[in-house]
Amino acid sequence: MKRLRSNPALLLGVAFLLLQAVLVFRARFVAERFFCWAPFDESSHYEVKTWINDRPLSDTELWDRYQYRIRGWENRSVHNVIRMVRQFETSYGTNHQARVEVIYSYNGHPEQTWRWPQR
């Protein structure tokens, strides 16, 4: 402990490792998989569809909106994609009153749909 207190950089390193450990354990309680060293653990095929005033957004508009692939394979967790969509719709896009569907299938299981706004 004395050694850590006498070396601020070492203390910073230990704190950073502890933060990572907290994030790894936190991942057990949330659906998404960020900062928890869990890539390539789920194989999800998904597609994002968004409508504003009943008009479907084009692929380009969807890319500009979410800055992420709007269809394809996601190797971490499909909830990573859902989180990004939800975060956009509750922050930058809160006034757009968009309607979103994320249609996905993970690890070859039957297709599911996540919808926004959530009812």
Place this chain on the structure above:
Amino acid sequence: MAATMNLDGRAAWLPWRISGTALEPNLLLLAKLMFLVTLRGGIFSKLGDPYLPFADFLDGFREHPGWFGLTLRSAYVLGGLLLAFNFRVRTACLLLGASVILGQFANTPSFRNHVYICGCVLFLTGCHRRGEEPWLLRWQFVLLYFGAALNKTLQADWWSGQFLETWLTREFPVPTYHLLAGWFPARSMAAVMSWAVIASEWLIATCFAVRSLLRLGIWLIVLLHGGILVFVMGDRFGHFWDDILVTLLAFLTLPTGPVDLRIADRARNWLEPWVRRLDWEGAYCCQRTNPNDVAWLELEGQGIRERNEAALRRVLLGSSGTFFLLFGVDWLLDALLPEEVFRPLTIVATLIALAIFIPIPWTDWYQRWMRPIRPVTSQAG
């Protein structure tokens, strides 16, 4: 600027020098290569303003567009320059690591594990204190493999093989898997492979947590990821394969003083020029072996004596030029060759590297195989 510990007195500030700084040579080499990995991976263009950040308060920076991104890029460039010229190298690593991590934290869509690990390793290298074992980096490996193993262990689809079956047949079709899996009951091969990966990751995390098992842990990583690379036809998962190999340099001991290298005449013509080309720190003093010696290469110095392939491995791993050259050639070929050519080349290179670096005494085996069988003569009583 400290200029002690230089092996041959040349300027310590030259970018390809790795001695005479606040970091051990192997850690400075690790940091420089990791910086190059991130540069090659296009990190510079990804360091921008926050967009859907992980922490809401970062959105406040969007009110002053451009400044956050400029700060990150400036920190990255400054860190890179300091590191390149061996000035304040620990600060450089902290700057580089912090800019990469913060860049990831500020932009959810651009988060990638293979980029995040670069930031973590650079940051922890900056926190390392010279003279100590690189235990911060060792525990980074523990966390990395613990997190990966824990996540897989708690997923039924990993135990049943469902994930690997889907991944290797639909998302990322691998012909080898298709061929081999057909010989076994449905999904059983995927299940066995899944258990092997889970067990390997738990074992790796344990080996890195227990210092005496470090060497085993390193070999497990090389075999696990090397095997995956070969099996999935050369996909490096972004630059994760590069990240892991570079980080393993933390546990490599480079020479800190002169080492005698005795080369037999029959090997001298091809070996000595290469040693001189790769030995950028000037650690190896090349001499002739005793003509009566069977060995074609002998290494002695710093409490180590090796011969033949073992000596060659130590020379290759102990020369910073080896790593810079490999990285440079890899980068060049990746830029010049189409992916369908580069990936198989990566597999071939990996297999050759494994054949060289796995400690198999090829020369001894060859000599034993070539030794003529002497007839047994009985002694008259």
